[in-house]
Amino acid sequence: MNSFASASHAQSTALPVSRLGTPTEDLYPRLFDAILEQRIDEDSRFTEDSLKAMFNSSRADVRRVLTQLCHEQIVVLRANHRPRVAAPDRELIRQTLHARRLAENTLVRLACQRPREDQLTGLRTLIEREKRAVEQDRRGAAIRLSGEFHLQLARMAGNVPLAYFLRSLVPLTSLAIARSQSPTRSCCAWQEHLALVEVVERGDACKAGMLVNRHLDHLEQTLLGPDLEHCAVG
Structure with missing residues (x-):
């Protein structure tokens, strides 16, 4: 087996993102x-x-x-x-998911305040890419794009430090999901993501928080629960 990677971690006030090009x-x-x-x-x-x-x-x-x-x-x-x-253990995964729940509940409510049409369009485009990856059984891409959805939604919130903090949690969660061996075609994350975008577009912060918690519940069940019946690509 061979390979691994990622782009330079920018040390700036802006949240680093993986934009293709270079x-x-x-x-x-x-x-x-x-x-x-x-x-x-x-x-x-x-x-x-x-x-x-x-x-x-x-x-x-x-x-x-x-x-x-x-x-x-x-x-x-x-x-x-x-x-x-890396090979994250169960306790590190538990702590990471707990931190994500705290961060994302705040971020999604902030994102509901003044969502822009171009931001919502960007999220829907990302969901469509995630859906295609699932349909084509490209498991790695599906998991990565699902994580990118959460990061892009976090950027909408307009709180750079909190979004940067989430950036430190999502890739590790993606690695844990990959190690869980849940089948790509059983994953329901893109549907959950689409429902979340529709709620954010309406500005319903309370419902958005509920959907985020439900999404993270599914993820926690997959990674820490007694069985792996639930899907997760979060």
Whole structure:
């Protein structure tokens, strides 16, 4: 098994986003998808050189992506050791989901205050991409795009520090979902996302908070519950 990645973690006042265009920005989703599909997992032995060859990228781009993934707790980087994919334990997942619930309940209510039409259109476009990924059984892309939905919704809230905080939680959740082995075609997240957008468009903060909690309940059941009956791509 081989590969992994992500784009440079911008140190600015703006929330960093993965916009495709430059080689580094294009490398992030390709490498992250490979990890989410477990073509690269915690047992994989890979190096900057092997990733460079696998993805036809420069060493500098690979290094920047690995650094971002390390910030997101997806990859572990240690001096004089090969990079490796993280293996979050149950307690870390529980704490991450608890933090997400606290953050997203506030963010979604803020997003309901003055949603712009272009923002809502962007969310619907993202949901359509997520739906296509599920239909095509592209599990890694479906999980990544589902996480990006939550980040894009958070940006609508207009609170940069809180949205940045959520950015630190979503990728790790995506990795946990990938490790749960829930079938891609059973996932209902895109329908839940669409319902949430419709409520945000109406400005119904109370209903939006309820839908977010229900969505996170499904996610918690998948990752921490006694069975894996519920779907999750959050």
